[in-house]
Amino acid sequence: MEIIISNSSDKPIYEQIAMQIKSLIMNGTLFAGEALPSMRALAKDLHISVITVQRAYEDLTRDGFIETVSGKGSFVASPNKEFIQEEQLRIAEELLEKVAIIGRTHGISYEQMANILKLFFEE
Missing domain, CATH: 1.10.10.10 (Winged helix-like DNA-binding domain superfamily/Winged helix DNA-binding domain)
Structure with missing residues (x-):
């Protein structure tokens, strides 16, 4: 490790x-x-x-x-899939909050940000 x-x-x-x-x-x-x-x-x-x-x-x-x-x-420990998914969702929310702040601060539209996220998600 x-x-x-x-x-x-x-x-x-x-x-x-x-x-x-x-x-x-x-x-x-x-x-x-x-x-x-x-x-x-x-x-x-x-x-x-x-x-x-x-x-x-x-x-x-x-x-x-x-x-x-x-x-x-x-x-x-034996995996608790629900907890692990919840943990990952919490991390994603923190990162998306930072992305939203960057978008609002620099005038990037929601649609542009959503398209970028969609592109990464589908990769």
Whole structure:
């Protein structure tokens, strides 16, 4: 599992880790029951604090993506397709809000923006 941390990102490191692990789970790279690296091992690999990895794992557990078994480690949870779809919809809404702001700010019509979205969606 490869996690890439960007110091220039506006997102906190724990959020970058959580987002990348979510992505690996949702695209099938990581599958249900697969063990994740221990918090210490991942912290050492990324040269960051264990507390940062702990926060990412806590967020992933809260969101239902991983399960942590005391003394055994953290594992990819069985997929909850409805939750995963809801998570993706939330991400899409955030991105579309940014697109709408850009369109309104720069005088780009709704029709032009909708055509662009349609083009990307059908690609």
